Amino acid sequence: MAFNILLFALVSALSAIIVRLILVVIKGRNNRSKVVGFFHPYTNDGGGGERVLWCAVKAIQEETTDLNCVVYTGDHDASPQSLMARAIDRFGVKLLHPPQVIHLCNRKWIEERTYPHFTMVGQSLGSVYLSWEALCKLTPLIFFDTSGYAFTYPLARVFGCKVICYTHYPTISSDMVSRVWKRSSMYNNDALITRSVWLSRCKFIYYTFFSWMYGYVGSFAHLAMVNSSWTQSHIEKLWEIPKQTKKVYPPCDTSGLQVLPLERPVKTPAIISVAQFRPEKAHTLQLEAFSVAVKKLDTGSPRPKLQFVGSCRNKEDEDRLQKLKDSAIELKVEGDVEFYKNLMYKDLVRLLGGAVAGLHSMIDEHFGISVVEYMAAGAIPIGKKTNLQSHLRLPWCPAHNSAGPKLDIVLEEDGKRTGFLASDVEEYADAILELLRMPETERFEMAAAGRKRAGRFSEQRFFQDFKTAVRPILAQLSKVNC
Structure with missing residues (x-):
């Protein structure tokens, strides 16, 4: 008897819920x-x-x-x-x-x-x-x-x-x-x-x-x-x-960034990284590579600075940002690294306009807006490669070659390369050093080719x-x- 009453109550409650849902949907x-x-x-x-x-x-x-x-x-x-x-x-x-x-x-x-x-x-x-x-x-x-x-x-x-x-x-x-x-x-x-x-x-x-x-x-x-x-x-x-x-x-802000001058300060070269502080963006790899590059700098060479620019969605992102700051101290490069959280757009443009290079290290990046922004601003991208690189026709591209950047963004422009590829900390560090040692005319030529390519991905x-x-x-x- 008690079971029947309980069953009737459950069926009645379920029926009431279903009727309620139907009425809400109809309304x-x-x-x-x-x-x-x-x-x-x-x-x-x-x-x-x-x-x-x-x-x-x-x-x-x-x-x-x-x-x-x-x-x-x-x-x-x-x-x-x-x-x-x-x-x-x-x-x-x-x-x-x-x-x-x-x-x-x-x-x-x-x-x-x-x-x-x-x-x-x-x-x-x-x-x-x-x-x-x-x-x-x-x-x-x-x-x-x-x-x-x-x-x-x-x-x-x-x-x-x-x-x-x-x-x-x-x-x-x-x-x-x-x-x-x-x-x-x-x-x-x-x-x-x-x-x-x-x-x-x-x-x-x-x-x-x-x-x-x-x-x-x-x-x-x-x-x-x-x-x-x-x-x-x-x-x-x-x-x-x-x-x-x-x-x-x-929509990539190519028009606003393409008006920036391609000439960049050489006294303290700036390398920028624009990405949300999420685990898949691999900020730690970038920081470690920068640390290795700084240690390998030639005597008398200008000392670069690394600028992390990104936003935090929640406490987990905030914690990741703090760990990144702690890692900079452990690697003894805290004086060379700057962190910018939730930056205003005009301030981001200012930083991009002063950067000689941009770092990208996410695997399977679906598109890569930051890569386009680097190229449009005249910053040479240094990005992720995989073991599939030997099967590609193009020896240079700025990001993971199995996703958006490979298929849509990073193609040679007028026969000229537009960036560097790296797969691990040492290769990222070597790419940073090669860029810093590059003659200004060669860097200017590569930046101009990248900017022309980036124009294909405008807001218009x-x-x-x-x-x-x-x-x-x-x-x-x-x-x-x-």
């Missing part, structure tokens, strides 16, 4: 606002993703006056005016008018620290819960994901939204699955797992299943814009919607390709509203 579908809702929970990350957000908002504002722009954010101090000011102060993007802001209260469910294990699944399911909050607070005509939360797309479709996304990199890729199978240790593949055959096989099964799920939810997008040929190949393979997948290079190109991609969907909505 949302019937009360969609004439807005484009940008799902971007972190509007203070300061990286290339945030630049894309503000350029996308501006492009929509320029393309149509029928739809307002709304930003869903978990930053509770964000306001329309502060976000508009941030767009121009941090990125030089001037919006036509302030976007509406919807504050999200449950951002903790997409934070990495919330899920010590099975992080990808946890964050993905957490994003569904967060998008539920967003869609219930305001249901837009277009749900625009600019942060890579593909698991939100089916829910947005249920609410009757058109789903558009700008994908910087796939949440999971065949490269990640391959590393697990080969038991290669990296920041996202713990050494404890790589040492165990059984754990590695279990993680391989987990990754394979997640990859299938990611492909399924991604296929719900009406339009998927991707930032590079590397990302495009992965997304087309996983999501299987090639006709809805469009390559739109991210982004606006043009972005608007071309979204126009069919905007036209469909206009016909429906008419």
Whole structure:
């Protein structure tokens, strides 16, 4: 008897929840606002993703006056005016008018620290819960994901939204699955797992299943814009919607940087590193390489300085920055290293204008906005290479040669090289030394070639390709509203 009562109570509760969900969805579908809702929970990350957000908002504002722009954010101090000011102060993007802001209260469910294990699944399911909050607070005509939360797309479709996304990199890729199978240790593949055959096989099964799920939810997008040929190949393979997948290079500030003079100070050469303080950016490798290069400097040679410029999203990033500062002290180069956190855009331009070189050390960089910015500013890039280098036609490129930089950015310009490659601390140090010893005329020639190449990835190109991609969907909505 008691069991029957309990079962009846559970069924009744579950039925009530389902009915409630259906009513909420029906209400949302019937009360969609004439807005484009940008799902971007972190509007203070300061990286290339945030630049894309503000350029996308501006492009929509320029393309149509029928739809307002709304930003869903978990930053509770964000306001329309502060976000508009941030767009121009941090990125030089001037919006036509302030976007509406919807504050999200449950951002903790997409934070990495919330899920010590099975992080990808946890964050993905957490994003569904967060998008539920967003869609219930305001249901837009277009749900625009600019942060890579593909698991939100089916829910947005249920609410009757058109789903558009700008994908910087796939949440999971065949490269990640391959590393697990080969038991290669990296920041996202713990050494404890790589040492165990059984754990590695279990993680391989987990990754394979997640990859299938990611492909399924991604296929719900009406339009998927991707930032590079590397990302495009992965997304087309996983999501299987090639006709809805469009390559739109991210907006790089080439015009503002290309006016900087190519001549640089030689008394204290500056080497800059622009990247968020995240583990995959490999800042420690750069610092160690700089330390080795300084020790190998010729007597009487000008002593360089290393400038780390980046943003911190959370406490974990703050801790990484502090460890980097501690490492500089341990390596006895603290007097030669400068740290700039959450820098204003105008100050970043000033630093780029004084740098002779730019460091990049991320493996599988999906595009590499910082590489383009180095080249546009006249700073010669020194970046990551792999064992695949012997199979390439080009002997010089600034970044990991299996992802965006190889396929899109770093190609010889007029037969001239545009940077250096390195694979470990010693090779990075040797590249730094070679650059410092290079005659000014040779450095000037390489910088000029890089600047010309960087001109292919301008904000103007982004606006043009972005608007071309979204126009069919905007036209469909206009016909429906008419």
